[in-house]
Amino acid sequence: MFEKYLISEKTFHNVESTGEIIGYNVGLRIPYYRGITLSCVNEINLTINGVSISHDDMTVMVETGSFPYRELSTVINNRWEMTEEAVIFVNAPGGLEAKEHIIEAFVSLRISYQPHPNTGADKKIVKLGTTRKVDKEVIQNDRNY
Structure with a gap:
């Protein structure tokens, strides 16, 4: 239903910490009409x-915290709300080149009252935005990036 809005064009930029590009962020909107707990992200x-x-290189950040992708199934007290972007930090030293990139995203959600997963897929060409500077701890503990 909301697939064409899945990839955010405004949240796509390299992330710099202590003078080095440590990776990049990709913003995603939930492909569902309600928020869900992160443990329901398939x-x-x-x-x-x-x-x-690689999922091993992803950290998922929502308003209430940031979590390594592999731990999402255990995150029962934090939600991805309908009106917020989840930001996926990708650990990629050196980041991406400052140009347009083709982003493809697929999200599958487990909804308790549906017998099948709710999915969304999107593909966009997006220009890399201005690099954001953060403390490395921010990626792991907070969402103010």
């Missing part, structure tokens, strides 16, 4: 310029 897959991003 899958988030990202592809940048045809290269699949």
